[in-house]
Amino acid sequence: MSRPGKHVIASAITTSGPTHLGTVEEFFFPSVITNRLREMGDDPDFIFIGDIMDAFDSVPSGVPGDLKPYLGKPLVDVPDPYGCHSSYGQHFLDDTVSFMHKLGVFPRVIPVTELYQAGRYDSYVKMFFERLPAVREILSVTSLKQLPDSWMDVVMPVCEKCGNIATTRVTGFDGEYIYYVDDKDVGYAKGCGHSGKVSISSHKWKMAWRLDWPTRQAFLGVTLEGAGKDHHTRGGSWDTAEAIHKQLFGREPPLTYRWGFVLLNGRKMSKSQGVGSLSELMKYLPPEVLKYFLLRVDIEKDKNLDDSGEGLIRLIEDFEDNLKKPRDEKKRLAIHFSNPSPSWKVRFVSLLLAYEIEGTWEGAKRRMGLDDDYLKPYVEAWVKSDKLPEEYRVVYRPKKAEGIVLQWINSLTGKESGAEASQKLRDISSTTGVPIDVAFSSVYESIIGRKSGPRLSSLIDVLGLKRIIDDLTG
Ligand SMILES: [Zn+2]
Ligand SMILES: [Zn+2]
Structure with missing residues (x-):
């Protein structure tokens, strides 16, 4: 006790x-x-x-x-x-x-079999049978379903003949033996028709839920x-x-x-999800992110998981934003009880980009100044998976700068942060009248050989502005 x-x-x-x-x-x-x-x-x-x-x-x-x-x-x-x-x-x-x-x-x-075998339920079964009218009344009132006077399904006996538990019905109790008939049809199973009895001490029964x-x-x-x-x-x-x-x-x-329920892309999760759904998810999401997902909204609310690559990356980024600076008290507690590893020193997306650019974990680690391998399996799972959103598939392909790209490069000292350098590009776009999307796609083309990519500021931070300037003007 x-x-x-x-x-x-x-x-x-x-x-x-x-x-x-x-x-x-x-x-x-x-x-x-x-x-x-x-x-x-x-x-x-x-x-x-x-x-x-x-x-x-x-x-x-x-x-x-x-x-x-x-x-x-x-x-x-x-x-x-x-x-x-x-x-x-x-x-x-x-x-x-x-x-x-x-x-x-x-x-x-x-x-639960241990509790049954130890006889923990036995005296309660007897008591429920002794007070059958009261039990029937409580069940009828609280389940909003009137039970017939003949109802006595305090327990579900296991049929000695066929082994079913779902289809048996109790027909009597004599203080030690529970009498039953196995004749119900519950859709997924049908009773064999056998009538028999099981003793309380046999524990060949379970109590009604x-x-x-x-x-x-x-x-x-x-x-x-x-x-x-x-x-x-x-x-x-x-x-x-x-x-x-x-x-x-x-x-x-x-x-x-x-x-509340956990919804997967708006639908309630169930065992029909089949084998591997959670272990698959845990390849991409470190445990603290999964825990944060369950805690970031009110416990009574449903929690919807968007398990597309974009959705999961957004979740990781939301976790990181709140890890750095919780948006409110609920998020602070969500982070606290998700028990984050101290290894979250650099942005996960930056780490992904660094891996893409360097081609190895060791290279990414060096570039980002990390000193442990906690996030390695997750980063590698992302890089190897087709879940990784296309925008994060980058290869560094510097091209000689010209036009607006050259103007931008010339405006930089090399000491700016990724965010500051991106802002400079916006400024140049507005003073020169070159549309903003043209300005950005020109820069992406000069760096990664495509018209679009991950957020420019992250890309610059991962690659290093000095290196970009050298390679684009060299
Ligand atoms: Zn049976
Ligand atoms: Zn097994």
């Missing part, structure tokens, strides 16, 4: 497929709260539960093997398609845990647990949990909060 005043922070996921960015919210937000409490001198316990008893309800794209025959069975009874874990559920729980670790999040991870949640909060002593906003709508499972705590357990529910 936890001592009074000590927070027990919980979170959980159904490990039904590959980890995606939406999953990250489930462990990242509670970890930020945990860290905040630690900063305030508290010593919270942070528990993360893997709901691997839940039914396997769809086969995510990219997962190998034929898993269709296992639809409707508990995730813990579905074989690991990769052969490295005891089950499908355990494999993807570990997949999520490995992403947690990459993001510096280290909760106490508990597969809306009862499971408050039950484990009660026996784990959870004081704080958030959830996605879908659980927090009217008729959502939080309303049920709250009522169960108050009316059946006679205790206060934990504190709660809710978060």
